[in-house]
Amino acid sequence: MNVSEELRSSEERILQLVSFNLGSEEFAVDILKIQEINRMTEITKVPRSPEFVDGVINLRGKVIPVIDLRKRFGLPEQEHGKNTRIVVMDIQRKIVGFVVDSVSEVLRISSATVEATPPMVSGIDSEYIRGVGKLDDRLLILLDVNKMLSSGEVEMLDGPSVEEDIATSKAVTTDTAKLGNEKVTEYRGMAGMVEVNRDIEKAIDEMSSKVELTREDLQKLVSHVKGILEGNFMDEDLELYGDLGELAKFINETKKSLLQFDAAEITDKDLPEASDQLTSIVEATEEATNKILTDTEELLEAQGRIAKVVDAVKAIKVNKNTKGSESRDFAVTELKEISDLANAKLMDIMSACNFQDLTGQRIQKIIQLVKRIESKLMMIILSFNIKLQEKADSVDESKINKEKEMLAKLEQEELKGPQKKGEGVNQSDVDDLLNDLFG
Amino acid sequence: MLDSSAKILVVDDFSTMRRILKNMLKQLGYENTDEAEDGNQALNKIKSGSYDFIVTDWNMPNLDGLELCKAVRADAATKDIPILFVTAEAQKENVVTAVQAGASNYIVKPFTAEVLKEKMEKIFG
Numbered sequence: 432m433n434v435s436e437e438l439r440s441s442e443e444r445i446l447q448l449v450s451f452n453l454g455s456e457e458f459a460v461d462i463l464k465i466q467e468i469n470r471m472t473e474i475t476k477v478p479r480s481p482e483f484v485d486g487v488i489n490l491r492g493k494v495i496p497v498i499d500l501r502k503r504f505g506l507p508e509q510e511h512g513k514n515t516r517i518v519v520m521d522i523q524r525k526i527v528g529f530v531v532d533s534v535s536e537v538l539r540i541s542s543a544t545v546e547a548t549p550p551m552v553s554g555i556d557s558e559y560i561r562g563v564g565k566l567d568d569r570l571l572i573l574l575d576v577n578k579m580l581s582s583g584e585v586e587m588l589d590g591p592s593v594e595e596d597i598a599t600s601k602a603v604t605t606d607t608a609k610l611g612n613e614k615v616t617e618y619r620g621m622a623g624m625v626e627v628n629r630d631i632e633k634a635i636d637e638m639s640s641k642v643e644l645t646r647e648d649l650q651k652l653v654s655h656v657k658g659i660l661e662g663n664f665m666d667e668d669l670e671l672y673g674d675l676g677e678l679a680k681f682i683n684e685t686k687k688s689l690l691q692f693d694a695a696e697i698t699d700k701d702l703p704e705a706s707d708q709l710t711s712i713v714e715a716t717e718e719a720t721n722k723i724l725t726d727t728e729e730l731l732e733a734q735g736r737i738a739k740v741v742d743a744v745k746a747i748k749v750n751k752n753t754k755g756s757e758s759r760d761f762a763v764t765e766l767k768e769i770s771d772l773a774n775a776k777l778m779d780i781m782s783a784c785n786f787q788d789l790t791g792q793r794i795q796k797i798i799q800l801v802k803r804i805e806s807k808l809m810m811i812i813l814s815f816n817i818k819l820q821e822k823a824d825s826v827d828e829s830k831i832n833k834e835k836e837m838l839a840k841l842e843q844e845e846l847k848g849p850q851k852k853g854e855g856v857n858q859s860d861v862d863d864l865l866n867d868l869f870g
Numbered sequence: 871m872l873d874s875s876a877k878i879l880v881v882d883d884f885s886t887m888r889r890i891l892k893n894m895l896k897q898l899g900y901e902n903t904d905e906a907e908d909g910n911q912a913l914n915k916i917k918s919g920s921y922d923f924i925v926t927d928w929n930m931p932n933l934d935g936l937e938l939c940k941a942v943r944a945d946a947a948t949k950d951i952p953i954l955f956v957t958a959e960a961q962k963e964n965v966v967t968a969v970q971a972g973a974s975n976y977i978v979k980p981f982t983a984e985v986l987k988e989k990m991e992k993i994f995g
Contacts, residue, residue, distance in 0.1 A: 720886045728893060778983045781893055785980030788884040789958055792929070855960030858978050858985060864962060865976060868969045 444542040446564075449813060450571060451518060451531040454506055457571050458531075459538060459564065464520050464576040467806050468534055468813070470703075471515040481587040483580075488517065488528055491799070495519065496588050497528040503579070504559070523577055523585045537813045538571070540564050545573060694812050702805040709798045713791045720787040727780050730773070737770040872994040874899045876922035881905070881912040881938065882956075883930040887979075891925055891956065894983040898990070909933025913941055916948055923990075928957035928964070936971050943972035952993045956981065 448459035449468075474486035474497050483503070484496045497517060501508055514533035519526060545562040559578055564571035580588075744762050749755035856864070878900055880891045888905045895903050904919070906912035910933045912926065924942065928935040935955060942948045952974040957964070960978045968976055975989045 717884075717886060721889070724886065724889050724893070731893070731897070778894070778897060781890055782980065782982045784886055784890055788882070788887040789979060791884060792958060856962055856965070856978070857960075858981065860962070861960075861965050861976050861978055864965050865969065868966065 445539050446542055446545070446573075448538045448540065448564075448571070448573070449518070449534065450536055450538055451516070451534045453501055453504065453532050454509075457535070457569060458574055459571045460518075460520065460574050460576050462537060462813075464522075465810075466519040466521060466526060468809055469517045469519065469528075469806055471511045471517060471530070474530075481584065483584060484588070485530070490519070490528075491803070493526070495526050495528050497530060498580075499530045501530070501532075503529075520576055520579075522580050523582065525580075525585050525588050527580065527588065529579075534813070538566065540566055540571070689812070694808060698805055698808045698812060702801055702808070706798050706801050706805075709794050709801070713794050716787050716790060720784050723780065724784055727777050727784075731777050734770060734774050734777070737766060737773075741766050741770070871991060872900070872923060875902060876900060877920065878903045878923045878925065879906060879912060879915060879921045881907075881909065881924065881926035881930070881935065883907050883927065887927065887956075891986075894986050895925075897983055898987055909935060909938035909941075912938055916942060916951070917945075921951055923993075924951055924953045925956055926953060928955060928959045928968070936968060939968065939971045939973055954989060954993065956986075 447462045449462050449465055450457055450459045452458070469488075469490070472488050474488055476486045477484070480486070480496070483498060485499045485502065486497055487494045488497050489495075499508070509532070511530070512532075516531055516534045517528040518531055518534065519528045544566070545564045547562060559574055561573040561575040564573055741763055744759060744766065747755075747759050749759055878895055880888050880895070880903055882888045882891065882905075885907075888907070892903045892905065895901075904915065904921075906915055908930045909926075912924070913933065915921075916924070924938075926935040926938055933941075935957065939953050939955075942951060942953060953972065954975050954977065955968050955973050956977045956979060958979045965976050974993050977985055977989055
């Protein structure tokens with residue numbers, strides 16, 4: 432038996448999985464079934480929804496049903512913490528979110544290490560389980576995503592279908608690209624690496640059948656490439672052959688730069704902090720604007736009193752052609768002019784407060800973009816097997832929920848919001864158009 | 871022009887903007903104003919109270935101004951209430967879409983009390 436035959440004969444496949452935790456158990460699902468992973472957000476209860484659904488979340492305008500996986504598996508319920516994640520998956524062509532205690536990493540395990548399911552795994556019904564994977568001393572419960580809901584249950588779900596989701600993703604991707612700065616471009620490049628990983632696996636397959644290499648060479652090569660994919664770094668002076676070697680080096684370099692770039696820290700700390708800061712700005716301007724409005728309202732009230740003073744002064748009886756008459760008329764004229772001016776200026780101040788609404792909308796759009804980058808970056812980090820080190824300093828959950836609420840306000844993609852100077856149309860353009868429309 | 875006792879509903883998700891609009895209306899002599907923070911809330915109020923005029927933002931959570939406008943026009947009891955859009959959406963298509971949905975007039979933010987007055991004069995003749 433030659434090398435290629437030997438490699439092919441074992442029907443070994445590499446499974447690429449995302450692992451997550453529920454209590455003390457570690458579960459894993461096929462990475463291709465995962466659409467995205469999000470931080471915990473407020474789950475809205477929906478009246479008359481199927482009993483197995485806990486509520487819905489608003490994910491960039493899409494309303495997605497959410498199921499608490501603890502409940503689903505009959506595990507005791509637990510309060511959501513800072514590690515709680517909603518794993519959005521494609522279940523029989525429906526988009527569904529599952530609440531899990533935490534998401535740990537992307538794993539590559541050989542299908543050979545997966546064993547058939549024992550009838551009961553820690554009380555969880557075996558119908559959901561595809562098998563049990565062994566990874567050093569860890570026991571990984573592989574879930575069969577399509578069986579996590581019965582077909583009857585899937586029909587009861589109102590969420591968007593995968594087809595709709597693809598359309599939205601396309602729109603979102605285009606939008607992100609447009610809005611993208613240097614970093615976004617960088618992240619997108621990294622996202623491409625997931626594809627590269629797959630290409631390498633294909634290349635290994637092809638090489639084993641075509642290339643004339645010694646058994647030793649090939650095994651060395653395969654073990655190096657696998658090592659890189661599984662999280663090790665390549666020795667600097669390692670010699671690898673041909674295209675495969677080039678690809679392996681490329682992945683190695685990318686992983687290194689991801690680490691230097693401190694992607695995990697950025698996703699876990701910097702981006703949420705940026706959102707918090709932006710939210711604070713919106714709140715601060717709102718507070719300041721309300722203060723200005725309160726003062727302006729008080730002054731406008733005072734204006735009403737000045738009008739009465741003018742009337743009172745007018746009513747003062749003085750003899751004609753005396754100094755008193757001149758003074759009175761002067762006072763009336765001046766008071767009226769000052770009052771009119773103050774009135775006009777107060778209304779101008781009031782109009783200027785428009786800015787709060789306009790800047791608020793822009794900032795909310797930026798918060799939304801930051802959230803998208805966070806979600807995408809998290810997927811990239813998981814794909815590259817970089818451990819997410821949860822920091823001890825917890826993120827204030829209530830703040831996150833508030834942000835999500837604000838984000839919900841921004842979901843309408845077709846609305847462009849405030850126009851920049853020189854973009855969009857001004858009021859006179861609108862008036863021309865209205866004249867045309869109303870004939 | 872609209873009678874000064876007219877009941878006016880101001881719909882905007884930003885509290886500062888509702889306040890600005892109410893103040894401007896007050897300056898124009900309209901003190902009988904009410905507010906709603908999104909289309910759903912507005913629609914509930916419109917169905918239960920008799921409003922003479924609706925001033926609404928476009929981009930709002932839950933139910934936006936455009937959908938609100940369509941819903942008001944679709945109901946025989948409310949279809950004739952004039953609706954003025956006050957919005958940051960400043961594309962030509964937005965104006966066309968709003969008018970097709972039944973908007974009575976359209977103001978682009980930021981705006982002044984004069985523009986509001988002028989638009990109301992146009993609507994109420």
